[in-house]
Amino acid sequence: GLAMGMGVGQALLVLLAAWVVMPVKDPLLNICMDAKHHKTKPGPEGKLHDQCAPWKDNACCTANTSSEAHKDQSNLYNFNWNHCGVMPPKCKRHFIQDTCLYECSPNLGPWIDQVDSSWRRERILHVPLCKEDCEEWWEDCKDYLTCKENWHKGWNWATGTNRCPWGSMCRPFSNVFPRPKDLCEKIWSNSYKYTTEHRGSGRCIQMWFDPAQGNPNVVVAKYYAWKKRSSPASMKNTTLETDEAVCALPWPVLVLLPLALVMLPEGARGCGS
Numbered sequence: 001g002l003a004m005g006m007g008v009g010q011a012l013l014v015l016l017a018a019w020v021v022m023p024v025k026d027p028l029l030n031i032c033m034d035a036k037h038h039k040t041k042p043g044p045e046g047k048l049h050d051q052c053a054p055w056k057d058n059a060c061c062t063a064n065t066s067s068e069a070h071k072d073q074s075n076l077y078n079f080n081w082n083h084c085g086v087m088p089p090k091c092k093r094h095f096i097q098d099t100c101l102y103e104c105s106p107n108l109g110p111w112i113d114q115v116d117s118s119w120r121r122e123r124i125l126h127v128p129l130c131k132e133d134c135e136e137w138w139e140d141c142k143d144y145l146t147c148k149e150n151w152h153k154g155w156n157w158a159t160g161t162n163r164c165p166w167g168s169m170c171r172p173f174s175n176v177f178p179r180p181k182d183l184c185e186k187i188w189s190n191s192y193k194y195t196t197e198h199r200g201s202g203r204c205i206q207m208w209f210d211p212a213q214g215n216p217n218v219v220v221a222k223y224y225a226w227k228k229r230s231s232p233a234s235m236k237n238t239t240l241e242t243d244e245a246v247c248a249l250p251w252p253v254l255v256l257l258p259l260a261l262v263m264l265p266e267g268a269r270g271c272g273s
Contacts, residue, residue: 032106035121037103042059042060043059050066052103084147090140098188130205131198138183147168149187
């Protein structure tokens with residue numbers, strides 16, 4: 001009976017090992033936020049337009065959303081970039097890229113925040129933007145004019161599109177946003193956070209990337225998802241964490257673990273038993 005018991009024990013352990021290595025789906029990774037134009041699940045979109053094309057292998061936006069993102073007066077939000085004269089193309093391309101990241105990226109999960117708004121239930125908050133992405137955006141826009149620091153709210157929408165609020169003046173970007181940090185953090189009510197991390201560091205989200213090298217934001221999301229889970233706020237103490245980890249194992253593992261250990265003869269058992 002010993003050999004038989006040993007065989008069953010080993011078979012159970014193999015089964016157990018298979019269960020343990022099965023990836024548990026992380027609710028913060030590879031997801032789309034619940035907002036106006038987002039798909040429910042990310043997936044390939046072969047026809048993404050122009051600047052949104054880097055996300056074509058795995059996107060939260062549709063081809064239609066991606067082409068609207070490039071229009072001056074798009075149907076996405078009826079937003080008018082040219083509220084203080086015509087926005088120069090070198091500046092506008094950053095706003096298009098910012099829209100593509102927001103609409104298409106499946107890697108913003110760690111920064112999704114619940115909101116109570118008429119047009120979306122979720123938004124992004126404090127996404128750590130790479131230093132270069134923020135600084136190039138500011139550099140290319142610093143001479144354009146705008147009348148507002150926060151473009152999310154406070155516009156005059158009387159005509160159906162955003163106009164400068166009554167009494168506000170058009171001033172150079174560099175006046176409204178003295179530093180790159182001001183632009184990236186204030187323009188969309190803290191959707192982004194300015195960082196000193198560099199592109200390719202794995203520690204900041206890139207608006208701009210070369211899809212031929214893969215999407216660099218995948219590892220960034222993984223890192224921050226892990227950080228979020230292991231932060232003191234989310235875990236009372238480490239012992240609790242290990243208990244929870246054991247409790248989080250799928251039930252067949254919990255059922256089979258004692259059985260597998262019982263069926264293995266004394267010598268075969270490790271784990272200090």
